[in-house]
Amino acid sequence: MVMVLVIATEAMLFAYLLFSYFYLASSATGKWPPSGRPELTLVIPNTLILLASSGSIWWGERGIRRGSPRRLVLGLCTTLVLGIVFLSIQGIEYAHKPFRLSTDAYSSVFYTITGLHGTHVFVGLLMVAVTLVRALRGHFSASRHLAVSNTAMYWHFVDAVWLVVFTSLYVSPYFT
């Protein structure tokens, strides 16, 4: 229940930031985004990678529920790798953007929202890493795996937020 409430309040944080995005978009005097529609070549595969990482942690959690610590370790490792790949690709995408954080209101809100999401992915990765260490030490069993469930729940949340961020920041400009 604690994790559900933490997720609720974090989800609200993203909701208020996305409100800010659309508010700035609606009050923009010129083109929005000023630099043209965002490129999708990197972000679409990246979204699929993040979705896959949710799948692998789900698979690992189901594994420990059925009493297989090995499947849990495998699932967590996969998620860890996919999460790192996601952040790296996002870094590459940042490097190729034609604007910096301080260029204009659009660049500010773009980097703030995607950056904050990236920070959440990073925190999620730390949770996955700690859970992995504990899994290797044999802390979990079919009846005792609270930390695994909480970590998985947080990871799914970070993933779900990305879908909303992706739709708002990358897809919605193609429909205006």
Place this chain on the structure above:
Amino acid sequence: MSASTVLPSAASAPGRLHRLWDTAPGLYGVLATVDHKIIGKRYLVTALVFLLLGGMEAGALRLQLAQADQHLLTPELYDQLFTMHGMTMIFWYAAPVLSGFSNYLWPLMLGARDMACPRANALSYWTFLMSGVFLYTSVLFGQMPDRGWFAYAPMTEHAFSPGLNMDFYAIGLTFLSISTTVGAINFIVTLFKTRAPGMSLDRLPIFVWGTLTTSFAVVFATPALTAACLLLFLDRRFGTHFYDAAGGGNQLLWQHLFWSFGHPWVYIVVLPAMGIVSDVLPTFCRRPLVGYTFVALATVSTGILGFGVWVHHMFATGLPATALSFFSAASMVITIPSAVAVSAWIATIWHGRPVFRTPMLFALGFIVLFVIGGVSGVATAAVSFDWQLTDTYFVVAHLHYVLIGINVFAVMAGFYYWLPKITGRLLDERMGRWNFWLMFLGFGVGFFPMHTLGLAGMPRRIYTYHAGLGWQSQNLFITIGTGVFALGLLVFVVNCFWSMRHGALAGDNPWDAPTLEWATSSPPPSFNFARIPIVASRHPLWESRLEPHGPRSRIDGPLMDAGRDTFGVSALDAEANEILRMPEDTVWPFVLSLSILVAFYGALAGVWAAFGLGAACVLVAIIGWFWPRDGAEPEGVAA
């Protein structure tokens, strides 16, 4: 009282429970305790210190305004003081003092041995304290926040406020948000998990309903403040353009974010206070609250409606007329649940046999001020009226009627009512009466003229005014009245210290009150109840007189002394369905708070290495917190 509701006294309770639950002596115990009563007391005392600090700031402001053309304070210092006054009172006093009552009282009222997340409870206190320390460091630098407590952009942008002042504001409020959010989550989980068997939702004291509603509001509204402050900090330090029109930003974005949080916050600082009055009144009217269900529903619906009215703070910003009409109407709808509550209070008094002790006096004063503050609130909810009065002293009058009338007067009632439970001694009744009348009359003399001054056109936040404007005598009145009010507060402080030593012993239930917190000793033992209560009605201690043949609550549940154990119950009907093993004392919450403090000082100074160090310590503290001592993972579903 029926014999079955008499609790075996704490003295006869097994020493085993004491060994399990008592906080260790010495510095370790001070830093590591997770006892909700100790945390609650700390909350109350710290919040009162902030009340006195905010009061002194107000005193300086009122001396400056007592006469025309005065120069006691420089304009810069005046700006800093009114900002600090607002921030201190609204953020570091008004909500935390209610958290203090809730922390202390919830497990006692609910018949549990602790809150559901005792360590999170400790974290919420330490972050509250340290965020206050952080804010008040600004005094040492002479760079206190100075753009008003709602800090409108673009005045707060780096170009117009180059000092550290508004960085203290942005980071300080974010810091406090952590405390508030952690506390709120703990209250929600506590309500749904750790109650006595039989303490179903329709038996909760209204105060609990108030804090519960408030906690949900915190979870959903506080992120708006965090977002607003984050964007402000990025604008100031990293050159982003959120609130900067020249760079394509929009300064109204700040107002939307701030008030999306700010208006729910108004209800966050009043709903539990209204709950206090709803629980004090029945005791001193010698009858149950009239319309319990309606008052509970009014509490919840006010909390929900509070999310849909934020634009009434922005009527004068040039928004479209449709938006203004909608938010004006929404604001007026809130009068309905408020009127339900007032009607219930009046009916309770009408049908009761009132006993006019000090808590009752404050509760009555509260009702009077609630109505006046409510009426001036409806007035400003009307767009045309608001246009006339925005940024005048009328608004200052309204918000003080609301915040002092509905918060401080209820808090005073709460102190006179529950302090005997906390200290074991009654407060002095004669000083209590002086306390009440000085505060009530001082408040009337001090704050009522603000309405007329506002109507006469005096703006808020001016540091002085010319003699020819005709505002002198009313301003002098206000200064004298608020001085009398402050004197009343001083009597309260003296009364507290005097009564702690010399007050009459309270006994378990000095007011012959109906609820569970009065069924244990005063002060309660560390484990609250030697035996877990089994609750059968809304007024466990009045059953024999209300329903001579009805079901009886019993305080003879299981001893549960195998460990730090308390019942886990089903969410609605409170049927016991598990035994929860509560965590031991630990220093991790303290270490975690200290790490956040280091990180935030680093961010303030722009020393990112210090920020990184703090963040790394946060990580270590969180891992240490959750790392099981024996490597065993607790059983059960995600908690």
